[in-house]
Amino acid sequence: MDKIRKTEFWLATAIYLLVIFAMIFPTLFNEGAGYGYYLADRFEKNHMAYDGFLHYLMPRMLIATVSYVTFVAINNWLIPYFFERKNALWGAIFTAATMFFFWGMLTIAFTWRYGYMLGYRSLGSFYNICCWRAFIIVFTSALGYVAYHLLKATYFGFVHRMLVEKKIWKKVPLDIMLLVIVWALSAFIMVADSRPARFHIVLWGGMAYIVAYMAYCRYIFLPLFRKEQTFKKLVPVLLLILTLSSIFACLLIDGFTRIGQMGAIYALVVFCNVMFMLPLAAWVSYNRLSRKNEVLNLEKALGRSSANLDFLRSQINPHFLFNALNTLYGTALQENAPRTSEGVQKLGDMMRFMLHENNQEKIELDKEVGYLQNYIALQKLRTQQSPDIKIEVNINDADCTHDIAPMLLIPFVENAFKHGISLRNRSWIVVSLSCDENHIYFDAYNSIHVKPDNDPEKHSLGIGLNNVRRRLQLLYPNRHELSIRQTATEFFVHLTITTK
Numbered sequence: 001m002d003k004i005r006k007t008e009f010w011l012a013t014a015i016y017l018l019v020i021f022a023m024i025f026p027t028l029f030n031e032g033a034g035y036g037y038y039l040a041d042r043f044e045k046n047h048m049a050y051d052g053f054l055h056y057l058m059p060r061m062l063i064a065t066v067s068y069v070t071f072v073a074i075n076n077w078l079i080p081y082f083f084e085r086k087n088a089l090w091g092a093i094f095t096a097a098t099m100f101f102f103w104g105m106l107t108i109a110f111t112w113r114y115g116y117m118l119g120y121r122s123l124g125s126f127y128n129i130c131c132w133r134a135f136i137i138v139f140t141s142a143l144g145y146v147a148y149h150l151l152k153a154t155y156f157g158f159v160h161r162m163l164v165e166k167k168i169w170k171k172v173p174l175d176i177m178l179l180v181i182v183w184a185l186s187a188f189i190m191v192a193d194s195r196p197a198r199f200h201i202v203l204w205g206g207m208a209y210i211v212a213y214m215a216y217c218r219y220i221f222l223p224l225f226r227k228e229q230t231f232k233k234l235v236p237v238l239l240l241i242l243t244l245s246s247i248f249a250c251l252l253i254d255g256f257t258r259i260g261q262m263g264a265i266y267a268l269v270v271f272c273n274v275m276f277m278l279p280l281a282a283w284v285s286y287n288r289l290s291r292k293n294e295v296l297n298l299e300k301a302l303g304r305s306s307a308n309l310d311f312l313r314s315q316i317n318p319h320f321l322f323n324a325l326n327t328l329y330g331t332a333l334q335e336n337a338p339r340t341s342e343g344v345q346k347l348g349d350m351m352r353f354m355l356h357e358n359n360q361e362k363i364e365l366d367k368e369v370g371y372l373q374n375y376i377a378l379q380k381l382r383t384q385q386s387p388d389i390k391i392e393v394n395i396n397d398a399d400c401t402h403d404i405a406p407m408l409l410i411p412f413v414e415n416a417f418k419h420g421i422s423l424r425n426r427s428w429i430v431v432s433l434s435c436d437e438n439h440i441y442f443d444a445y446n447s448i449h450v451k452p453d454n455d456p457e458k459h460s461l462g463i464g465l466n467n468v469r470r471r472l473q474l475l476y477p478n479r480h481e482l483s484i485r486q487t488a489t490e491f492f493v494h495l496t497i498t499t500k
Contacts, residue, residue, distance in 0.1 A: 046119020
């Protein structure tokens with residue numbers, strides 16, 4: 001609660017300073033406009049001298065100052081130091097004294113504010129009127145503070161946690177919040193002006209501009225900068241937003257004001273819409289999309305580096321190397337050179353691919369296919385003596401002229417061999433790849449064998465699958481379809497990549 005009270009204190013201080021500025025503001029640009037000359041007639045009718053500062057500005061500033069001091073005293077001092085510490089008696093005494101001070105200062109302010117009444121009322125009845133008006137304001141303020149306190153307790157008891165957990169406030173863009181704040185402050189300042197037309201122009205014009213700004217960002221510049229639409233096709237939408245927002249503002253301004261030359265106001269509304277809202281929406285949209293693209297590129301680079309590192313770790317690990325080396329050792333014992341040299345050559349080609357091609361952002365698909373074939377051929381060396389193991393590779397590369405991110409397909413094949421091969425049970429792996437003009441189609445289908453409970457990879461889908469999911473989301477957003485299905489005995493992966 002201490003943090004909340006500090007926030008309330010600074011918020012109350014900001015509102016107080018804003019109110020004082022709003023009272024003084026009209027006099028800064030129009031001398032005498034803030035001195036309430038509509039009161040001068042009442043003083044003159046009663047043959048009394050009128051002073052704009054003493055009878056208008058000073059009482060209002062005194063009321064604002066006393067109201068601010070009373071709120072801070074009760075909210076930030078009396079309640080935490082007396083009522084919350086179970087010292088209600090002293091709290092009630094000091095609260096009564098504070099409210100009495102509030103009432104007395106309001107009465108003094110009203111004696112200056114309503115001084116013209118002395119021209120037709122007795123001194124006693126005049127003071128009674130001032131005291132009664134001050135009492136009504138004090139009583140109303142007390143009820144308002146009680147209502148505020150109850151509302152605050154209800155909010156922090158039931159609503160605040162939900163808003164914090166769901167972080168709804170974070171879903172509102174910062175630029176929209178700033179526009180709303182500027183609009184609200186401008187309208188608040190115009191309330192103190194003695195010309196209500198200015199207030200209504202700011203109020204309704206600002207509301208229309210905020211709606212137009214959001215529409216420009218969402219329906220014009222976002223698809224334009226993403227190159228989803230050309231400017232020529234967006235011109236009708238732009239004109240529609242401009243027309244509707246301007247008509248909305250002009251109708252409301254005209255309905256709430258009585259200005260002789262409304263044509264100038266209409267022109268001003270349209271001019272501000274075109275010369276300020278449109279460039280602002282374009283600038284913010286461009287910078288926001290640029291930052292988003294920059295973050296996306298960094299995520300892609302980080303994901304690619306992480307994926308490469310994870311995959312190198314998965315490939316150069318004891319599980320793979322021991323199998324490969326044992327296979328080459330057994331082959332070397334069986335025959336002098338051909339199969340051994342073939343295995344060593346394929347392993348060298350794979351290492352060369354990982355060291356050179358893997359560092360590029362995109363490579364030709366046939367290089368990725370060549371790596372797959374080397375990997376599968378190397379794995380076949382240790383399984384070809386087992387008649388119960390079936391490995392089928394169907395690669396139709398007739399139309400496979402596309403580029404692809406390196407090491408994107410091998411995790412599925414590596415996972416198939418890791419979980420689909422058993423030297424004691426019937427096993428199968430089927431790998432298929434084909435292409436058309438705009439797509440790459442890849443399938444990996446393998447058997448699954450129950451691993452012993454002490455196997456650390458029993459519940460693992462294989463190193464790289466979660467990684468490749470993340471890479472696909474970064475490299476081919478909305479341009480890929482990954483389907484993974486698993487039963488008790490089979491595992492199936494289907495991947496479609498849209499290359500254009």
